[in-house]
Amino acid sequence: MNSYLRPPIVEAVVEFLTNSPISFDDLQAMSNKVAGDYKNQTIEKGIEVRIDTLGGAATIHSDQTPDRFRRTSDDQADIVIFADTSLIVARAAPYPGWDVLSERIRKNWRIWSKGQSGRGVVRLGARFINRIDIPINGEERIELSDYLNLLPQIPNISDKPMSTFLVQASMPTANPHWDCNIMSTIVAPSPLLNHMSILLDIDVFRMRDIPSKSADVLAILEEARPLKNTIFERCITDRARDLFR
Amino acid sequence: MTRTTQTVAAHPRTPTALPPSGAAGAYSTQMNYALSNALTRSFKPLGDSKPRGSDSHLSTLLENAKAIFKVTTNTVAMHLLSSDWRARLFRQVDSLLDAEEWDEDDKPVVSGSSLTFIRMLIFLKARRPGLGATNDGNLVASWTTGSNRLTIVCKPDDSVRWVVSTQTDVGCETAAGQTTILRLPVVLQPYNPQQWFSDEG
Numbered sequence: 484m485n486s487y488l489r490p491p492i493v494e495a496v497v498e499f500l501t502n503s504p505i506s507f508d509d510l511q512a513m514s515n516k517v518a519g520d521y522k523n524q525t526i527e528k529g530i531e532v533r534i535d536t537l538g539g540a541a542t543i544h545s546d547q548t549p550d551r552f553r554r555t556s557d558d559q560a561d562i563v564i565f566a567d568t569s570l571i572v573a574r575a576a577p578y579p580g581w582d583v584l585s586e587r588i589r590k591n592w593r594i595w596s597k598g599q600s601g602r603g604v605v606r607l608g609a610r611f612i613n614r615i616d617i618p619i620n621g622e623e624r625i626e627l628s629d630y631l632n633l634l635p636q637i638p639n640i641s642d643k644p645m646s647t648f649l650v651q652a653s654m655p656t657a658n659p660h661w662d663c664n665i666m667s668t669i670v671a672p673s674p675l676l677n678h679m680s681i682l683l684d685i686d687v688f689r690m691r692d693i694p695s696k697s698a699d700v701l702a703i704l705e706e707a708r709p710l711k712n713t714i715f716e717r718c719i720t721d722r723a724r725d726l727f728r
Numbered sequence: 729m730t731r732t733t734q735t736v737a738a739h740p741r742t743p744t745a746l747p748p749s750g751a752a753g754a755y756s757t758q759m760n761y762a763l764s765n766a767l768t769r770s771f772k773p774l775g776d777s778k779p780r781g782s783d784s785h786l787s788t789l790l791e792n793a794k795a796i797f798k799v800t801t802n803t804v805a806m807h808l809l810s811s812d813w814r815a816r817l818f819r820q821v822d823s824l825l826d827a828e829e830w831d832e833d834d835k836p837v838v839s840g841s842s843l844t845f846i847r848m849l850i851f852l853k854a855r856r857p858g859l860g861a862t863n864d865g866n867l868v869a870s871w872t873t874g875s876n877r878l879t880i881v882c883k884p885d886d887s888v889r890w891v892v893s894t895q896t897d898v899g900c901e902t903a904a905g906q907t908t909i910l911r912l913p914v915v916l917q918p919y920n921p922q923q924w925f926s927d928e929g
Contacts, residue, residue, distance in 0.1 A: 523791075558818055575802040576802050576804070577802070577808075619739070627736055645734075645736045674803055674847070679736070679737075
């Protein structure tokens with residue numbers, strides 16, 4: 484696996500999903516326990532709105548969803564969310580590497596996972612959102628295949644270049660327990676001047692044969708690392724790699 | 729059927745509106761934040777809800793402004809000089825937006841100004857500037873070399889107002905103007921801008 488000087492990861496997210504809801508009080512207690520690492524707390528209120536158009540006139544139904552405790556570090560780069568059915572640990576850029584992220588996951592997992600018995604995790608996912616910032620040196624168009632191997636196939640409609648695109652695929656991975664979603668699109672406008680930016684979003688997840696014991700769940704999370712790395716490397720070209728070195 | 733090469737416009741004019749993905753929707757709100765950060769850069773207040781100082785509302789606004797500045801910076805952090813550079817910049821912002829020091833009649837820094845500031849620093853490859861704010865919520869970057877000084881007010885949408893003060897053979901000379909980030913190297917060229925932007929890591 485390549486190690487990059489400037490990894491293009493804008494957000495790395497690991498999520499544990501359970502089918503055993505956690506009470507508000509327990510979530511609050513968990514959130515309080517991580518206050519040292521995550522100074523800022525926001526209690527997120529959610530509302531689910533459904534619009535029913537069957538039978539003529541539209542009717543609107545709304546339900547309040549359980550509160551989530553969202554905490555961020557002082558530099559806003561580390562995020563943890565304690566929700567009624569999930570734990571999310573995320574890291575924005577600059578990405579410090581898997582080992583650092585893994586340690587933060589471990590600390591939050593200990594608080595969330597309720598001892599050795601675990602919480603009955605039904606989905607485990609690692610999502611890495613990358614943004615490839617390509618310098619523009621006066622060009623009017625960028626050849627996508629110079630940077631990406633995940634491309635749209637477009638018939639000959641116009642001589643002019645695409646203004647945007649979106650490609651998404653879901654498939655099994657080489658590991659029979661894990662699947663993936665991969666997506667690429669344009670980021671417009673680019674956050675950098677004189678650049679155009681492409682998003683490459685890689686989500687590897689497991690919903691089968693997840694161990695019930697708490698310690699075993701963390702061990703299988705390590706399987707996600709080579710999977711997401713391999714997918715990333717296969718989705719980009721050497722010219723893209725040169726941008727991160 | 730013939731196929732075109734897969735080219736994309738270098739300056740796409742259509743803002744990306746990424747449709748929600750059912751297959752990738754498990755991260756729900758978290759991903760909305762991520763996509764907001766990555767795509768539209770439309771940031772929600774994220775800050776600490778703990779009030780400090782005499783005015784809790786002002787304190788919350790200042791904490792939000794700090795959070796938005798940091799989130800904006802993190803979005804392009806891989807292009808900054810070093811993590812230490814970023815950490816020192818954040819300390820400057822924390823100090824600037826300290827509720828105990830802030831004049832309650834001044835407007836907290838607006839998100840559009842933070843974005844212009846960060847885009848400008850990366851574009852100019854400039855060393856870390858001194859930091860201030862105008863009373864209408866715009867960040868002010870300043871560089872001093874000897875008795876020569878450059879001050880840039882960062883307004884939303886890449887708009888900047890610059891003021892130069894330099895020593896010449898005939899005494900102090902000042903100049904000022906308003907432009908966009910992209911034009912800054914051109915309009916500052918007569919004043920040798922590298923004297924302010926180079927050095928330091």
